[in-house]
Amino acid sequence: MSEGDMAVIKPKMLKSYIWLQTTDGSIQQVEQEVAMFCPLICREVIQKGMGSSKTHAISLPERVNTAMLSLILDYCRFHQVLGRSNKECKSFDEKFIRMDTQRLCELTSAADSLQLKPLVDLTSRALARIIEGKTPEEIREIFHLPDDLTEEEKLEPLKNVTDDPRIRLLNRLYARKRKELKEREKLKNTENGEQNDDRSVDDLLSFINGEIGDSKEIKSSKNKKKNRRRKDQQKNTCLYEANGSHEEKSLNFVCPSDDVNKFRPSPSLTLTLQDLEHDSLNDQLELDDGDIDDEIDPALKAQIDREVEDFARRLNSDWPQRMQEILSLGQERRRAQFSVNGNDSLRRYA
């Protein structure tokens, strides 16, 4: 056979193959004209001479796994044939693109890493068609997007792009909510401020001298209220003693004396009412605040809290208003940023 014949026969009998290797390990050979349809592969072959043998397989980018490669090669195999009519191409594309959303996203990514622009455009359009006309919840559902916009960000008025009256209402609610949030912040700040400024020297002294401090759980604004009340009702102080196994425990309350009688002591506690000058105290009752929590049985503590709570409630003359405040504060406190002190009883009311 002449050389000319050989040259003619060779391409017919020996089809050129390109070796490709994906990051998940598989190595395969692909017809040259199909693989060369991808610009990245084309460059690797021409500029670096890779892909001619198994050992010199072209390593494909990370985003191209075996499944995606197979899809991409199907696409290339169809489109690299010249002379296809527009109608044929469109019809193929429409069928090709039918797959679940996850694969579609992976395919977009893989096609992009191989720089196969026609396929990237095709998949992008398909993804856009999926997104179009859907609500944010539906879109998040489809693409597994985290719903991680913060309260504040969400409270920003929704861009009312369609002037939906529902959205207008929502924006108004959000505005009100934001106002409440701000007021809550302000309230918190003022309370903190009051906490700092509120007590008179006398109060502080009596506190230090050992009026058994309120248990930690009751360091609520109610206590602050009580402290304020202490200032007002200096003549009427009561002191409760908790007996039993816990001699040390004693609770300080401010109360108008007549109210006190309403209080029914629990069996485990012996509560003694004493009229005291607010600045003289029973030494017995000296206790360090910090030890209270450690030494009291939690169940008992809870019970004490409950009773304290109960009593304090009755003390306030403007109770109904106070009730409202507590309720709303309790509700908001759950969502507020500042730490809620560990007052179970408070929460129970909220």
Add this chain to the structure above:
Amino acid sequence: MHMGDKPDLDLISNLPQSIIESILTYLPIGDAVRTSCLSRKWRYKWTTLTHLVFDEKCVAQTGDQVAVEKSLVNFITRALFLHQGPIHKFQVCTSILQSCPDIDQWILFISRNGIKEVVLELGEDGEWFRVPWCLFHCERLTRLDLFRCELDPPPCFKGFPCLKSLNLHQVLVAPEAIESLISSCPLLETLSLSYFDSLALNICAPNLKHLCLEGEFKDISLENTPLLVDLSVALYMTDENGENPEHSSNCKFIKFLGGIPRLERLVGHIYFTKYLSIGKDPGVLPITYNHLKIIELYQVSFEDMKEILVVLRLITNSPNLKELQLSGSSLTSMESPDLDFWEKEGPSDCTFHKLKVVKMTDISGLPHEMEFIKFLLRKSPVLEVMSIMPCVFVTMEARLIIVTELLSFTRASPKAGIVFIQD
């Protein structure tokens, strides 16, 4: 609230920004903006879109026209306000929006953000929007499409150095301004002009490839358009031309079509052939349209010998013509002067070597029309289709006469098939 979604479960947010942007570009702008409340990552993804296309579908269509207009203006303003980065295309196409000061501000905003393509189509009622001067300072502008606007270039305007496509439809602009606008855009490739004020237009655009003219022009001259490939004209006659056709001494044909050797497609409507017939006879044309493959001429009056000559001139100077489409214009007078032209002189000896498809529409069966068809059939050796469609007013008897005549014509091409199309 799904706090536990791992980042790798998220299918889409981690695609490259260029892909996200192209996905968002394929979405209507309303949906694209809505993606900002999907998740934290998506909050501002839409804000870097470079193509902003607005229409009335962006906002809710309540019945109240005024409210819809207001909400559309708000939407566009807020979208621009939130936008970051360059804006390459800005398009507002809506009939509900009239001229308002906000549009000026939008144009100002985009002019400062590297705008390249502007498409502005506004409503018909009310005052037409007057394009602010800041638009004329957009050096990078490549495309300008204006519908129903007022264009008044500033005195110091030197042109758009990068403009490739100019479309002015129902635009109020001074005649001098148009010519200087066109000639001051050296890269202009596509020009589409719709003008109804009896304009004398002289086009000087060395890179012009596509030209579309519609309107009343008293004179058109393609002075410097050597690269023109596609010409489409719908000419309405001014009274001047209509009444005194003989007084014009220059040959309109040469002025219009004399300098475009690269022409590939020619489409003429309404009074195009009539216009071209004005002026003295050019004799042998100095130009051959070697690339002209498609000719479409509508409303050709086959009772006017001069118009027929124009058509013949065109087709005999286009050796590579493949497709010819003619439509007759039915006038009431049934005169047919110079019928012996076809026998005596005949058009110069020529053969249409490449002509494959001929479509004749609105045929009334006029003698000249029939002679013309006969002529084509005789001179087209590779003709495949000759389709004839009669005018609606032609009676059944007349149609029968036409068909009988058609049958009698000899055909040079063995493949030629005559198709008579009834409605």
